[in-house]
Amino acid sequence: MNHPVLAVLSGCMVLATSAASQAKPVTWTTPSAEEINAVYPEVESLYFDLHKNPELAMHEQQTAAKLAERVKALGYEVTTGVGGTGVVAVLRNGKGPTVLLRTDMDALPIGEETGLPFASHVVVKSDSGTSIPVMHACGHDIHMSSWIGTAKLMATNRDRWHGTLILIGQPAEETGEGAVAMIKDGLLTRFPKPDFALAIHDSANQPVGQVVFAPGYAFAAADSVDITIFGRGGHGARPQNTIDPVIIAARTVIALQTIVSRENNPFDPAVITVGAIRGGTKNSIIPDEVKLQLTVRSYKPEVRKRLLASIERVAKGEAIAGGALKEPLVKVTPAANAVYNDPELTKRLVATLRGVLGQAHVVEDEPTMGFEDFAEFNLAGIPSADFWVGAVEPGKFAAVQSRTDLPQLHSSTWAPDYTPTLKMVMVVETTELLELLGH
Numbered sequence: 001m002n003h004p005v006l007a008v009l010s011g012c013m014v015l016a017t018s019a020a021s022q023a024k025p026v027t028w029t030t031p032s033a034e035e036i037n038a039v040y041p042e043v044e045s046l047y048f049d050l051h052k053n054p055e056l057a058m059h060e061q062q063t064a065a066k067l068a069e070r071v072k073a074l075g076y077e078v079t080t081g082v083g084g085t086g087v088v089a090v091l092r093n094g095k096g097p098t099v100l101l102r103t104d105m106d107a108l109p110i111g112e113e114t115g116l117p118f119a120s121h122v123v124v125k126s127d128s129g130t131s132i133p134v135m136h137a138c139g140h141d142i143h144m145s146s147w148i149g150t151a152k153l154m155a156t157n158r159d160r161w162h163g164t165l166i167l168i169g170q171p172a173e174e175t176g177e178g179a180v181a182m183i184k185d186g187l188l189t190r191f192p193k194p195d196f197a198l199a200i201h202d203s204a205n206q207p208v209g210q211v212v213f214a215p216g217y218a219f220a221a222a223d224s225v226d227i228t229i230f231g232r233g234g235h236g237a238r239p240q241n242t243i244d245p246v247i248i249a250a251r252t253v254i255a256l257q258t259i260v261s262r263e264n265n266p267f268d269p270a271v272i273t274v275g276a277i278r279g280g281t282k283n284s285i286i287p288d289e290v291k292l293q294l295t296v297r298s299y300k301p302e303v304r305k306r307l308l309a310s311i312e313r314v315a316k317g318e319a320i321a322g323g324a325l326k327e328p329l330v331k332v333t334p335a336a337n338a339v340y341n342d343p344e345l346t347k348r349l350v351a352t353l354r355g356v357l358g359q360a361h362v363v364e365d366e367p368t369m370g371f372e373d374f375a376e377f378n379l380a381g382i383p384s385a386d387f388w389v390g391a392v393e394p395g396k397f398a399a400v401q402s403r404t405d406l407p408q409l410h411s412s413t414w415a416p417d418y419t420p421t422l423k424m425v426m427v428v429e430t431t432e433l434l435e436l437l438g439h
């Protein structure tokens with residue numbers, strides 16, 4: 001426990017006991033425990049405030065204002081309203097690379113059930129007047145609070161690095177709209193163009209103290225597909241006079257499953273899930289139409305294209321087989337592109353993080369078929385890396401049989417072990433930034 005950086009995470013026994021022996025002595029590339037502890041009270045009070053006052057995607061006005069005010073006070077050049085509620089904070093510190101660090105800002109339409117003293121009780125009205133509870137159930141409040149801590153550490157330690165730091169507060173990660181909106185609004189043209197882009201996400205599958213990464217594809221491309229199958233409704237007792245869209249829909253659902261199992265290369269990850277099937281009103285009535293709602297996930301652009309084409313072919317083919325008089329309607333709504341962690345950048349950051357935290361605490365894990373709109377930076381030609389930071393209290397993590405027994409992200413009971421997680425995120429972010437800007 002004489003390791004200055006690890007000592008700061010003293011709540012985390014896993015990290016404290018096994019990493020110290022493996023870790024290299026701390027150099028100027030990492031802030032000290034004292035520096036982290038000095039900024040922590042401000043970071044924690046912001047965390048409580050943001051957690052209590054969550055805002056939904058593209059409604060992050062108050063949240064963005066809180067971030068903008070703080071980075072402005074630290075001497076950053078701040079622009080607000082980029083791509084909706086987006087915040088861009090630039091710190092120019094001489095010649096050198098330009099590095100972008102993103103935090104996301106949005107919360108989710110979930111009623112909080114953590115019972116925490118700083119739990120959210122926020123309920124907003126939708127455009128149609130229904131009540132929607134709001135909660136930071138994905139940990140974006142963790143990301144924002146530690147991002148402010150990192151902003152301060154970088155601003156007060158300007159003698160340790162040179163180049164340009166761009167911190168962005170991005171709206172609407174959950175809906176996959178925010179990164180695109182900021183880029184469309186000139187994020188990469190009105191401001192210095194980044195040489196690298198970084199992000200972190202808290203993990204509900206890892207104990208505090210663990211940093212987890214996947215080189216290459218890390219998050220999937222996601223598309224929503226809505227299929228409307230048209231039949232001819234009528235009396236349930238006289239099926240001969242109808243074209244039953246329920247039967248066509250049932251066959252379509254089964255046939256769709258053969259796309260991944262029979263047409264796709266098993267080494268190319270792909271998912272087709274029919275999450276909703278809606279049709280009919282009563283036992284004895286054959287409806288006119290049935291609607292299917294699908295989510296489609298993939299990594300490679302060519303696989304994505306083929307899956308979507310196959311879905312359309314299967315839907316149309318089953319409609320013909322069922323004698324439908326009208327082609328089904330197939331509507332594709334893209335949600336996100338696949339996140340690709342630049343392998344070179346990942347290797348570089350992993351080596352540095354391992355030097356600080358110890359080999360056992362920076363581990364490769366399997367990628368996910370979940371999505372994340374951070375993909376847009378790599379697609380814009382900027383080498384990017386998005387790592388997971390463990391946020392589960394280590395005792396809780398050790399007590400469960402399987403990771404799936406833990407509250408997951410987007411759960412009403414997700415409560416990160418916030419103190420060591422906030423500190424860990426600051427350590428990871430500043431270490432990564434100093435690796436890229438500190439030479």
Ligand SMILES: [Zn+2]
Pocket residue numbers: 138174409410
């Ligand atoms: Zn989320």
Ligand SMILES: [Zn+2]
Pocket residue numbers: 104138139140173201
């Ligand atoms: Zn998230």
